[in-house]
Amino acid sequence: MNILDWATSLQAYLVVGTCLFLLGVFAVLSRRNTIGILLGIELILNAAGINFVAFSKFRAAAIDGQVFTLFVILIAAAEAAVALAVILRFYRLKETINADEANILRN
Amino acid sequence: MTPEMMTNLKLFAPEIALTFFLCTLFVYDAVLPSLRKTLFPLIVIVFGMGLAIWATADVATGVQTYFSGMIANDGFGNFFRIFFFATAAICAIVAYGSKELETSGRTEFGLLLLCITFGLSLMANATHLLTLYIGIETASILSFAMAGFARHTLRGNEASIKYLIFGALSSGLMIYGFSLIYGYTGSLQYAEIGKYLTAHADGRPLIVLFALFLIYGGIAYKISAFPMHFWTPDVYEGTTSPVATFFSVGPKAAGVAALIRFFLTACATKTGEGVWTSIPGLSLPNAVAMIAAVTMLIGNLSAIGQTNVKRILAYSSIAHVGYILMGLVGMEKTGLTAILFYLVAYCLMNIGAFWVVGIVSDIKKSEDLSAFRGMGWSSPTLGVCMAVFLFSLTGIPMFSGFIGKFLLFGALLKAPGFLWLAIFGVLNSVVSLYYYSKILKAMYFERDEQVVALDLLPLHRAGLVLLAIPTVVLGLFFGPVIEFAEKAVLSFL
Numbered sequence: 240m241n242i243l244d245w246a247t248s249l250q251a252y253l254v255v256g257t258c259l260f261l262l263g264v265f266a267v268l269s270r271r272n273t274i275g276i277l278l279g280i281e282l283i284l285n286a287a288g289i290n291f292v293a294f295s296k297f298r299a300a301a302i303d304g305q306v307f308t309l310f311v312i313l314i315a316a317a318e319a320a321v322a323l324a325v326i327l328r329f330y331r332l333k334e335t336i337n338a339d340e341a342n343i344l345r346n
Numbered sequence: 347m348t349p350e351m352m353t354n355l356k357l358f359a360p361e362i363a364l365t366f367f368l369c370t371l372f373v374y375d376a377v378l379p380s381l382r383k384t385l386f387p388l389i390v391i392v393f394g395m396g397l398a399i400w401a402t403a404d405v406a407t408g409v410q411t412y413f414s415g416m417i418a419n420d421g422f423g424n425f426f427r428i429f430f431f432a433t434a435a436i437c438a439i440v441a442y443g444s445k446e447l448e449t450s451g452r453t454e455f456g457l458l459l460l461c462i463t464f465g466l467s468l469m470a471n472a473t474h475l476l477t478l479y480i481g482i483e484t485a486s487i488l489s490f491a492m493a494g495f496a497r498h499t500l501r502g503n504e505a506s507i508k509y510l511i512f513g514a515l516s517s518g519l520m521i522y523g524f525s526l527i528y529g530y531t532g533s534l535q536y537a538e539i540g541k542y543l544t545a546h547a548d549g550r551p552l553i554v555l556f557a558l559f560l561i562y563g564g565i566a567y568k569i570s571a572f573p574m575h576f577w578t579p580d581v582y583e584g585t586t587s588p589v590a591t592f593f594s595v596g597p598k599a600a601g602v603a604a605l606i607r608f609f610l611t612a613c614a615t616k617t618g619e620g621v622w623t624s625i626p627g628l629s630l631p632n633a634v635a636m637i638a639a640v641t642m643l644i645g646n647l648s649a650i651g652q653t654n655v656k657r658i659l660a661y662s663s664i665a666h667v668g669y670i671l672m673g674l675v676g677m678e679k680t681g682l683t684a685i686l687f688y689l690v691a692y693c694l695m696n697i698g699a700f701w702v703v704g705i706v707s708d709i710k711k712s713e714d715l716s717a718f719r720g721m722g723w724s725s726p727t728l729g730v731c732m733a734v735f736l737f738s739l740t741g742i743p744m745f746s747g748f749i750g751k752f753l754l755f756g757a758l759l760k761a762p763g764f765l766w767l768a769i770f771g772v773l774n775s776v777v778s779l780y781y782y783s784k785i786l787k788a789m790y791f792e793r794d795e796q797v798v799a800l801d802l803l804p805l806h807r808a809g810l811v812l813l814a815i816p817t818v819v820l821g822l823f824f825g826p827v828i829e830f831a832e833k834a835v836l837s838f839l
Contacts, residue, residue, distance in 0.1 A: 253529075260522055267515055276511055283518035290525035299532040304525075307476055307534065311521060314483045318514055321490050325510050328494060329503045338511065341504040344580040 252293035259286035273326050273336045277319065284315045354412045357419045359401040360427055361467055367394030368460040375453045387453045388442045391460065395435040402427045409837050415535055416474040418607070421837030425686060425830070426470035426603045433596045433693055434463040436813075440701050441588035443805045445708040451495060458492045459592065466596055469568075470603035473611065473839065475524045475534040478604060482520070482568065485597055486513045493585045493593075505584025512577045513567060520564025526557035527612075536611035540625070544615055547626035555628075558613065565608070568601030571671065572641040575664050579648070582660035583713075587704025590656060594663045594700060595693050602670055602685065610677070610838070620679030620836055635675045635767050642668025642770075646777045655703050656713045658781055659696070662739060665778060666692055672771055673754050676761035679835045684753035686831035691738065691746035691820055698735040698813040702728055705806055715788045722789040727802060729789050731810040736782045738817045741775050746820035751775065753828070 245251055259282050266279025288308040295304025330336050355362065371390050374381055381387070402424050409420040441447055441455050465484030472478035490510045496502025528534055530551070531542035543554070567574040582590040613630060614622040624630035645665030652658045670692075673685035703713055705728065710717040722729030738745035751771075758768045820827060 256525075263518070273507065273511065277514065280514045280518045283515075283522055287518070287521040287525040290522070290529060294525065294529035294532070298529055303476075303534050304528055307479075307524075307528075310476060310480065314480070314487075318483070318487050321487050322510055322514065325490060325494055325503070325506045328497060329507050332500050332503055338507075341507050343501055344504055344508075344584050 249293055249297040252289055252297075256286045256289040256293065259283075259289065271337050271339055273329070273338050276338060277322055277326075281315060281319070284311055287311060357405050357410075357412045358417070359405055360398040360431070361464055363398045363401050364394060364431075364460060364464055364467075367391070367397075368457065368464075370394075371453065371457055371460070375457070382453050385442075387456045388438055391438040391456050392435045394460070395431040395438075395463075398431045399428050402431070409839055411473050411839065416477045417468070417471045418473045418839045419471070420839040421834040422607075422839070423471040423603070425834035426599065427467050429599055429689065429693065430463050430466045430470070430596060433592070433599070433697070434459050436693075436697055437588060437592040437596070439805070439809055440591050440697065440704065443803050443809075444586065444588045444704055446586040446704065447495060447588060455492070455495065455588065458488050462488045462492070462592075462596065466600035469600040470607070472604065472607065473536050475528070475536075478608065479521065479524065481600075482517060482564065482604070485568070485600065486517060489513070489593065489597065492589050493581055495586050495589050496584070501584040502586065503584075505581045508577055508584075509581045512574070516564050516567035516574055519560045523557040523560030523564070526553055527561070530554055530557070536608060539612040540615060543613065543628075544625045550627060558628075561608065562605075565601050565605045566637075569598045569605065569667050570664050571667050572637055572644060575641065575644060575667075578664055579652075579657050579660040582663075583654060583657050587656070587700060587707060590660070591697055591700035591704065594659070594696055598663070598667060599689050599693070602667075602689065606674060606682065606685070609674075614677060620682075620838075622677045624677065631675050631677060631761065631764070634671055635764055638668045638671035638675065639767060639770055640668075641665070641671065642774045646774050646781075649781045650777070652781070653715050654713050655715060655718065655785060656700075656707075658785065659699055659703065662778060662781070663696065665774065666696070666739075668774070669751060669754055669771060672758050672767060675764055675767065676757050678757075678760070679832065680760060681754070681757035682835040682838070683828060683831045684750065684757045686834060687753055687824070687828055688750035690827055690831075691750040691817070694813050694817045694820070695735045695738040695745075695747055698731060698810060698817065699739065701806075701810060701813070702732045702735070705802065715784065718785060718788040719792040720789070720794040724794070725802065727807050727810065731814045732789065733786060734814045734817055736786055738821070740779050740782045744818070744821050746817050746824070749821055749824045 263279045263282030267276050270276050288311050291304040291308045295302060326336055333340055367390055371387060406424040411418050437459060438456055441452060447455055462485050465481050468477055468481030472481055490506060493509045494502055494506030527539060531539045533539055563574055570578040609630060610622050613628060614624045617623045642665045645661045645668060649658050649661035670685055670688055673681040706717055707713045738747035741747045741751040755768045755771060758764050
């Protein structure tokens with residue numbers, strides 16, 4: 240099995256998807272910047288998107304997975320729009336977008 | 347238009363009616379902004395919801411899926427449709443009298459409310475992962491905007507940002523879970539997933555369990571069950587009261603419906619009339635029992651030390667999700683009936699309690715226990731209604747909350763081996779009595795140094811009494827509602 244065959248196999252897509260997922264989770268856990276956290280979440284969504292497309296081609300032989308990916312992209316855009324508005328509002332009041340600064344509501 | 351499309355659209359009539367009134371409100375608000383100050387938005391919402399309920403009753407015949415198997419039309423889903431529409435109408439009334447929402451914000455609140463209700467209805471009726479995803483995201487994304495309604499306060503913005511980060515993360519993880527399930531089973535349809543998982547029980551990779559856990563996490567975020575509960579108190583405290591009122595009822599009920607539908611169809615098989623067995627190698631009853639126990643324990647223990655009443659109610663709402671999940675342990679019809687009845691009771695008493703907190707915080711600018719001092723004497727209506735809601739939330743006999751808990755515990759005793767959970771639930775109810783009675787004590791046995799006159803709007807008085815009466819009546823004449831819930835469960839797809 241040469242490298243080109245492997246690169247177009249299901250495993251290759253899944254490896255990329257898993258890497259993206261892990262990087263996304265790592266970004267969410269380690270970033271303090273709210274926009275950084277959102278970028279991490281986008282990575283997770285795209286990992287799911289890659290999985291869906293790959294499975295739809297190799298596993299299900301139907302296009303429903305690809306349709307799902309389109310919806311994931313669409314909804315991620317809607318989410319980003321609302322998220323940036325919320326973050327902007329927070330920045331206006333607090334002059335920072337650091338997630339640690341959101342700390343008034345406590346026990 | 348083919349006949350099939352006509353049938354599909356007919357079955358989707360409640361949501362179409364909702365969308366129509368949403369557009370009406372939107373256009374009128376853009377063209378005639380002066381209508382914001384009038385009763386017009388409220389009338390449109392209440393009338394629209396009434397019409398949607400009527401349309402639901404109209405389509406509530408037969409059990410089928412439509413839109414190529416994406417959405418279910420069954421008694422269970424229609425029960426929840428009516429529940430959401432009614433909740434939306436009540437919340438619109440709650441928001442109308444609130445001073446926390448500026449007059450201009452009321453129409454926006456109504457618009458967001460209707461949009462979210464649409465999402466909730468999709469969530470409860472989804473039989474396909476794509477519909478579930480669209481429903482959850484419609485509800486979530488708009489909720490982020492709704493949570494930020496107190497836009498000039500730091501607390502409101504913090505609530506919004508916390509809700510946003512946890513919500514986006516949990517839905518992202520859920521989507522990843524969907525993709526793994528899709529890869530393993532090759533289908534997005536609940537029923538197909540269930541068939542595949544049952545047929546391939548041997549040698550099931552561990553990743554399937556991981557995927558199911560991620561999906562549970564996404565739904566648990568909506569119902570604020572363990573392990574995705576921690577955002578609840580912060581968000582409820584930071585956001586405005588009408589928003590917290592809605593969040594504590596609508597999305598939770600939708601999450602419970604989605605949870606029941608997904609796990610009973612995709613991870614269990616129907617083995618008889620209203621009886622389900624989980625697929626081999628996966629013990630749903632044990633998992634649900636553990637989650638229920640931990641959820642109610644966390645909710646009740648965290649509520650004990652709180653002094654902010656909204657925060658107490660937020661933790662109590664976590665505990666109530668724990669009680670509700672107990673009904674799913676037996677995986678048969680009495681438990682599900684109990685869940686539906688409990689949701690109705692919970693809707694009335696919880697909206698009432700949050701509404702009282704909203705009214706008090708409007709007048710006294712504080713939600714602290716000290717703001718409730720002497721309230722029972724200075725405003726008897728508010729005091730008596732709050733007492734009714736709190737008694738019912740505790741589960742004291744003669745109130746609807748008691749009947750709900752009684753049914754839940756009764757269903758649990760039918761499932762062998764879960765006596766410990768029933769005893770645990772009763773003990774938890776006893777713990778909850780402590781923090782609810784703290785509010786009662788402040789209302790009736792403590793005096794306020796400066797007496798502030800609490801003048802209620804007629805709307806508040808009438809609304810609270812109209813919520814308090816069914817809370818008591820459902821504790822005495824519960825038969826019809828239970829029958830209705832049972833019928834709904836029996837026609838579960």
